[in-house]
Amino acid sequence: MKYKLRCITCGTIYDPDEVEYTCPKCGDRLGTLEVVYDYDEIKISREELSKDADMFQFEKLLPLEKNYYKVPLKVGGTPLYEFPNKAEKLGINRFFVKYDGVNPTASYKDRASAVAIAKAVEKGYDTIYAASTGNAASSLAGLTAPTHLKSVIFVPAKAPRPKIMQIKIFGAKLVPINADYDTVFDLSMKVGEKMGWYCRNSAINPYLLEGKKTGGMEIAVQMDFDVPDYVLVGVGDGTVISGIYKGFYDMYKVGLIDRIPKIVGVQAEGAAAVKAAFDAGEPFKPHDLKANTLADSIAVGKPRDVIKACKYVRTSGGFYVAVSDEEILNAGVELASDMGLFSEPAGSASYAGLKKLIREGRIEKDAKVVVVVTGNGLKDPSSYEKLFEIKSVEPDIDKIFEYLGKE
């Protein structure tokens, strides 16, 4: 095997055959596993990497066997957009948006699902399950659709309707539970274990993060390996942010880049459990809270990847910031109306965080900043509805001119 698994808390190293999900000694929460490569053995050059290839261009740095199963849809290779005018208005040197709303199922989570599916096939499972606030669910449902694998999806019954419809139409077995994400997660683990299905639950499955790291790696490639000073991303369970750090870390370790950006996590004020753990300092310990935010994809009170999310961000020199739901919605409107990028609230959190940090003078004027938009606004358009009054007009030319004058 080209990689090992290492416990984020006790540091024990396992062979991939020895353990399926988490460290037996430290348990599910503290014992999430890191994938560790023999970096000296991995030869990868800048020249072989392209700015719009899919995520499997990084296969030398993915925990996959030879002839691994590759989903037939294009995952990753999403655009990194630079907006010079916006940088000027914000008062920073350069401003970029990594837009993952154009993945196959319209969210960042496709990167993790693609790896989970490859592992399920390798390990000989026929069913794979996930608990999700919605995006990981529709992602797993969509990416398993063209495979022989079955998927079972556990979601809070109040997940946005478009995500529910995605899951159903992709043909997954859907279990909408009248409970919050944290409860749904725990229940799914019990069911999945009893049924012997492969688990695609955040943090539990160590390989998801390896898929999620490819977003970070793409940022480096798309910036011609001249990495940004800051990367900001919304945080729920903490796996996406950990993945982004790991992407830069792995590239650094194999000599593709010469430093790692400061990784900044942005949470909703009403669901800031990772920030609480981070701010309490080392040794990092979970701080579970009640989650209450309209940004459903990051409405997590009991974050599963909290240890990695704290350690990695600390190592990068980054930190956490919390923003209000109002700031999130306003950031979403600005991403759409100034940049043409429609983002679901959780995806807009990163930009809300940047605006807040700039207001507070916590980002240097010469900084190069990337914000990650993790999901398409079409995933949850109704969340923005309260900001807009939409009135119709009769099909009469005078009434239309009147309407135009009024608006």
Add this chain to the structure above:
Amino acid sequence: MKYKLRCITCGTIYDPDEVEYTCPKCGDRLGTLEVVYDYDEIKISREELSKDADMFQFEKLLPLEKNYYKVPLKVGGTPLYEFPNKAEKLGINRFFVKYDGVNPTASYKDRASAVAIAKAVEKGYDTIYAASTGNAASSLAGLTAPTHLKSVIFVPAKAPRPKIMQIKIFGAKLVPINADYDTVFDLSMKVGEKMGWYCRNSAINPYLLEGKKTGGMEIAVQMDFDVPDYVLVGVGDGTVISGIYKGFYDMYKVGLIDRIPKIVGVQAEGAAAVKAAFDAGEPFKPHDLKANTLADSIAVGKPRDVIKACKYVRTSGGFYVAVSDEEILNAGVELASDMGLFSEPAGSASYAGLKKLIREGRIEKDAKVVVVVTGNGLKDPSSYEKLFEIKSVEPDIDKIFEYLGKE
């Protein structure tokens, strides 16, 4: 100028400076204009074209000035997926899906908007308007967002809510009219003309089709210039299908491909006005009908590009077929559950048409077929809702096992 404009009906050739929209002699409906290039002067090689570059890789074959304005979002370069297992099940040689659900605003229409915006900038307009069933509207709104241009959007008030929300959040001036698309179109023309805004209305603006042709051109490039036997696409106004033909035609004229596929138009049975005109034979004349289909993006009773859509399809050796709303929804479910591609109903029409033609023995067993999916299912997820019953379950492990057994 590297191109001329030619009336599709009377054949009169105009300089681009002479006429803005349609042929003054033949009027809006019959006098739509073709963009004609001096093909002998255009030098373009297969080697300079790539499988995932954006649509502007075809700039030598686009009606744009030097240093034209390029929208800052990536339009085109969408994936072409091959599904060998599905081809076998369908009983054809090869089966491909061109998936335009991953354009910036999640529909094929972004290709036209990108060109319209470049022309508006070139011509010095400050406002651009469109009437739309929803997708052209949200596309224009989204792609003008990062520019200095203002957009005014006229839609039927009953357009799907996600499309309405896209338009609003992108910051366009939205005019939802209590009328069908055909009425909204006519009203928009009156308002736009009076206000002196640039018109991005299907068929009226001759340059839209040039943007839309890039989807066809990408298919050719992605198939290594070995073009398919059939390309199927849903048809409303008739501009997308005309564009797809024109893409292959232009490539043929400059020697990039050696034949043009049969182009097949698929309409909803309740909105089959182009099919009616086509089946009535030459000389083609508009056959206006009342439109009634749940596939809102092709719910067009008075198609604006009907002459081109008939002439081009006839020249290609193709034809039109109509499918029921039920067939459209079932095709959408199959695209999602077998291929992982979520498509709005209008985008599923193409696949419904293929299934019907195969059932009727009208597609040869050795055929290579591409169906075009023009819009993401997230644009209108509610249309599929009636197919699925979604019941939630209490957060209790026994109840969940019971639920799983039952489903």
